[in-house]
Amino acid sequence: MSLLRVAGLSRSFGGLKALDDVSFNLEAGQLLALLGPNGAGKSTCFNMVNGQLQPSAGSIRLDGHELVGMRARDIWRLGVGRTFQIAATFNSMTVLENVQMALVSRERKTFGLWKSTGSRYADEAFTLLEQVGMSAHANRACGVLAYGDVKRVELAIALANRPKLLLMDEPTAGMAPQERNELMALTKRLVTEQQIGVLFTEHSMDVVFAYADRMIVLARGKLIAEGDAETIRNDPRVQEVYFGTGKTFRPHASLDDTTGRVPARGARQ
Structure with a gap:
């Protein structure tokens, strides 16, 4: 059984279909x-899997559990972690304290606001920082870290919940090429070792083709292609969406019948 099964997922805003019968x-x-x-519907899809938005129709099942209708916090407790395009950490707290806070939340422990996190879950937090290569920075404030290091801390925070599924929204946004590759190589190693499923959005195609096992492509709310890197590269509908006019999506209508490729901009059709 698949870890995540999305079937017939749809969401309308008034007369606009942001997501239309998507399954994967x-x-x-x-x-x-x-x-x-x-505008393809990526964020809408993400937010429905995460519980921040309820679908108009469809099913989202995680390890057999139906997520539709559940609150975002309850979905998180079932094992769905998330990282954001803009890293979300407490800048005034140390790296270790940020991860400790995630562990405190996971265990539903509360403590007085006048107390520091102290030694609560410090060993487990340090182990998580070791996993992401940030243990040497454990006692530094997050606010003084380089952006690539903050993204690693955010990954450790997401892993604190022992997720089965990790949603990563533009994980390498704002990072230099070397930082992008280091973060995604680290992510791939960790999810393989811990058997976590990762659904991620990304605009850096070099990252996508280097690290994604599979890809799904949306256009105007519809799923138009899915498969491995080679399949996606050669799909004429994907070529049209990314390299055509971008104004409409007409499956095969604007392809050169003899070559099967998208005609050059300005070419007669």
């Missing part, structure tokens, strides 16, 4: 890239 599966230990141009 994700296996444990797999990185699945969710691609598409702006």
